[in-house]
Amino acid sequence: MLKTGLLEQMISEVLLMQMARDKQIDVREQLKISIDNIKKANNLESDEDLKLALARDGQNYEAWVKAFSENLMRQAVIYSEVDRQIVIDDAESMAYYKAHLDQFTDPPEYKLRAIVLPLEDADEAGLEAQRKDISDKLRGGADFNALAGEYNQGGLKDSQGSLGSVKKAELDPALAQAADALKAGDVSAWLKGKNAWYLLKLEERTDSRVKPYSEAKKDAENKLYTEKKIKAVDKFFNELKAKNYIKIVRPDPLGN
Structure with a gap:
């Protein structure tokens, strides 16, 4: 028996x-352009080269083109019936921005060096x-960078322990907590x-920053568009199914 999700997908594709x-x-024109782009991206000079490449993957060229064409047709329906109907004005975009400031906030960032044992x-x-030994040398006035070059291994040795600029979320929680408590130097x-x-040295800190609306506007519009499209697609398919008679025929396992 087909799983509900797969069955729903098959019904939706048939209706589209x-x-x-x-x-x-x-x-047809979009299909030709798309296939040409695929050939170019894969360094294939002709349709014959594409056929051979598909054959190596166990795919039939004609079946692949048919499936590709049908997918473009389904996308065209979604674009015509859903995408083109979605409108976002400045007031909606601003309201979304204000309600989701966390999505438009740059996280804290640290420029760090480390000695790793x-x-x-x-x-x-x-x-x-x-x-x-390292702690005693630091208390005695030794340079952290020089010690990092002496005690580290591999790339950290060559860079004198430089980790570059790292976002808080990219650090191990314990290291992030330690870095958060440090002042520059x-x-x-x-x-x-x-x-x-680990022994960390904070060279520079960039605190979290909420992007102004002028900077976040495009991102807010895209996020709002995505939310609206998900709802609009669900509504479109529900209405499409309601308008059509769908009969699911289950084969007789006995062949009668």
Whole structure:
């Protein structure tokens, strides 16, 4: 038995194709342009090359073109019956922006350096001695960057521990909490992560910022458009199904 979601999708596709044929929607030119773009993107010089590429993937060229064409026809119906009917004015966009300020807020960002001591293949006593040695050198006036170049490994060694600018959400929660408590130039206490010990230095902080409406307007319009389209598509399909008689024929397993 077909799952409800798959059955609903199949019914919707049949109804869209029926409407596309009723409206005599012609997508031949769009189909040609789309196929040419696919050939260009995949460095295929001819239809024969495309046929061979599809055959290698186990697909029949004619069936693929037919399915592609029908998909374009269904999209054309959605565009005509739904997309073109959606209108967003400035008042709606502004109201959406004000109601969803969290979506238009740049998160805090930190410019960090770190000294990282991996836990793998290291004994705790040795790591403790390293941490103490580094902390003593910092208290004695040693340069953090120089120590990062000395104690780090790989790329962090070459960059003297530079992590660049990192958004708060991109950091491990414990590291983010530590960075949040630092002022520019401060060095954190040692932090133990899953795979390493970390010592952070905050070089620069950019606090969270709510984008002004003038800057967020396009994004607000796009988000509002998406919300409206989801509702409009649901309404369109419900009305389309209500107008059409749909009979689902289940095959007789006994062949009678």
